[in-house]
Amino acid sequence: MKKVKVGISNRHVHLTEDVYNMLFATPLTKKNDLTQTGDFAANEVVTLKTQKGTIEHVRIIGPYRSYNQVEISRSDARKLGINPPVRKSGDLENSEAITIVGEKGEVTLENVCIIAERHIHINPSLANEWKVNDGDLVQVSIKGDKSCLLDAHIKVSENGVLAFHIDTDDANAASLEQDDEVEVFL
C-alpha cells in the first residue's frame, strides 16, 4: 500500500495562444505555480457560457497548450445544462461544446469540454518501482466520515509529481481537502 497526496481541481481551462489572444488583449500572467512542474494558475479568468447557464471566474491554467480544453465537474455541467463525458486530458472527440468569454471577446469551441477522470500523476521511475503502467486502474482508499474506495487511472509523465487528482464533486462526496494523504491499493 502506497501513500499519495490529494490535489483538488476546481473547474479550469487550458487554451492555445491563438484562442487566448482572441479573448485577452494582454499576455497570460502567472498567479502561482501548481504542483505539477511547469503548470501555473493564471491571473486571467474567463466565463463559461451555454444556452442554459453561465459560470463566471473560471481560471486559466498556463502555460498555453497545443489544444483547448475545459474541465468542469458534474455539478458545473448541471448548471450549464450540458453532459460532458468523463475523459482523460486530451481525449476530446465527441466531447461538449462551450462558449468561453474573455475580457475582449468570446469564442465558441466544439469538442472542448470534459469531466476529468480521477488520476494519479507519477513519474516513470516511481511508476517502475510501484510496478504500474500508464493507464492502469488502481483503487484509492478514503477514510473518515464519507469513507469510500475511488477508482483512479495512473498517469505517467516525465515530470509527473506524485498526486491524486480529483474534482470538487469527488472532494465533497468523500470529505477530502487539498493535500490530505490517502492510500493507494496497487
Add this chain to the structure above:
Amino acid sequence: MKKVKVGISNRHVHLTEDVYNMLFATPLTKKNDLTQTGDFAANEVVTLKTQKGTIEHVRIIGPYRSYNQVEISRSDARKLGINPPVRKSGDLENSEAITIVGEKGEVTLENVCIIAERHIHINPSLANEWKVNDGDLVQVSIKGDKSCLLDAHIKVSENGVLAFHIDTDDANAASLEQDDEVEVFL
C-alpha cells in the same frame, strides 16, 4: 451480492409543526409522495441563510416531525460557509446552526444542520434475510465512468422501502442518477 436502487436526496428540511407555523400562514401541503412510506415532498419551500450565504428554494419534506433537521451537501455547506458534521438522521448534537426563512417569518435554530450519512433503507424482514442489522456498514459498488465503492450504513425501519440514499455530491461524484441500480456487498 444484492441489488438496490439509488435515491438521490437534494438539500431539504424536516420541521416540527410549531416551527412550520412560525414560517407559514397556511398548513403544509403535499406535492408528491416519496419512496419511503408516508414521506412526501411539500409544495412549500424555504430559504436557508447564514452570515456568509443563502440558498433559496429548499423543499420541506413532510409530514411534520418531532424535531427540526436541515440536510445539505458539502457543496451547499461551502456556499453557506458552515461545517456541518456527517451524521445519521436525528443525531443533531453539536451540529450546525442555520436560519430558515419562510413566507411569513424566519427562525434561527441551533444544532439543526447535518450532512446526511449515506444509508440503505430496509425493512426488518429483508434485513433478516440479508443478515444485516441496523447500523451495519456495507459497501455499495458503483460501475461506470466514475466507478467506486461507497460505504453506507444500514437503516432498518418498520416501513423501510429498499433504497440506497445518497446526496447530490455523492451522485455527481459517482455519475449516478435517480433509480439507477447498484450492487451491495454484505
